[in-house]
Amino acid sequence: MPASPGLPCCPPPQPKPQPSNKPCKTSACQDNRRARNLKPAFKGGTMLALNFIRKNTNLVKQALIDLNTEAPIDEILALDVRRRNILAEVESLRAERNAGSKAIGALMRQGNKDQAEAQKKRMGELGAKIGALNETLTRIEAGLKQNLLLVPNMPLPEVPVGPDEADNVVLREHGQKPAFNFTPKPHWDIGEALDIIDFERGVKLSGSRFYVLKGPGARLQRALITWMLDVHTLEHGYTEIYPPFIVREHCLVGTGNLPKFGENLYHDAEEDYWLIPTAEVPTTNLYREEILDEAQLPIYHVAYTPCFRREKMSAGRDVRGIKRGHQFDKVEMVKFVTPETGRRELDNLLDDAEDICRRLELPYRIVQMCTGDLSFVSAIKFDIELWAAGCRDWLEVSSCALFTDFQARRANIRYRPADGGKPRHVYTLNGSGLALPRLMIAVLENYQQADGSVIVPEAIRPYMGGVDVIK
């Protein structure tokens, strides 16, 4: 089944490497006024999704079954019919009024007052009619918009079909799980023994699911962050972004976190300020409401940010250790590409994330999400899971996904094709590269020694200020 109206049907061309200091030619850089005064994203992109639903209703409904979810498709189609009927009527009335009003101007200039007055009266009546119809139309369009925002992305044909995570597919496994001649400890024991993770004081400050990193523990995390940013920027061709950690609501609508998943977000009670749950949100929205030049694509960005999540939906899960907190750090990669290159770019993105695991010499595996475990916005998604020897668990440290034009439609991110044709929506992708707490867990647990110390992986030693072993 097609992922979207713009699904690529032929092998994409070789992606071009992105010069890291390419001059930024977006209109936002030339003049940031437009980027600040945003129109609702509805009129542009989302209408194309509507068009797709209209023409491929059966495909969409089958996709919803595969995704094991629901969306108000029938309501959308009904509203769509009403909308177009009323629109046709309103527009022809408007055309009539425009012509009539123009005639008034001519009559006035001729000094023909009586006829002008009569015409004014007729146009006034027309105006009332238009006003009433328009009010109905506004209501219908608002309803349509709300419903459309609840429709998930369509999975690519290659995504395995299954109702839940049991049908996810482990594609491959890399590296050797470390062998120990002692019983490896979980990271919460290692961290406390080395006095580099302070759970009690974290809870004292902020409650459950908070912790404090201390000394070499804090340094280890900082080293990993800096090192990963260096690898992605210096070797993988990404441009580093330091974005706001607080965004407006429309950004979260753009990436698909809202309106459906607001319960997992922190936001200001008085003002429209939301803490980001991932760097994906500000980074993807960087180019919202813009039309880029095709020559600017692909754009590769990498951003380090803290992430804030309420974990309402995972209450009670993973309460021990640092696996799942309300605040965590992450290095995130985001790509903006042409539709034709989207699928290939995902493989490259995944490889860029895997590269981090390989260089740290950590055992990992790649899991492909089946339809039932795909996120709301993803068309196809691969997770990277690191092996943690202490808790004997595979930890999800990265989710690499292609969103096709789903986010681009919601955030209205487009590009003008090099041949000068109509603007098209870009494809967006992202993947963690990587999430810090779980990466920390894997390092601590896999690199632990019998005496309780932890060896610092060679790749990040230059970033550890001479510390090779945490003891």
Add this chain to the structure above:
RNA sequence: GGAGGGAUGGCAGAGUGGUUGAAUGCGGUGGUCUUGAAAACCACUGAAGUCCUUUGGGCUUCCGGGGGUUCGAAUCCCUCUCCCUCCGCCA
């Protein structure tokens, strides 16, 4: 937080109620000229929606967002947002 000034097409910048989707300049595209190029000249140059007898044509909407006045709004009124200047506060 207080006072004032602003927001127009890719950019600059006119436009204070009636063929203004928007002058003019720059940029861009195509053409004429030229051995080639430049210059000059000519033409074209935004987005979205919708309908039709759909390689095309019609209509509607859009001059920061929303609302109002009017037969008719870029133009008048209200409101919000953002930018700039000055004062206050501050990492």
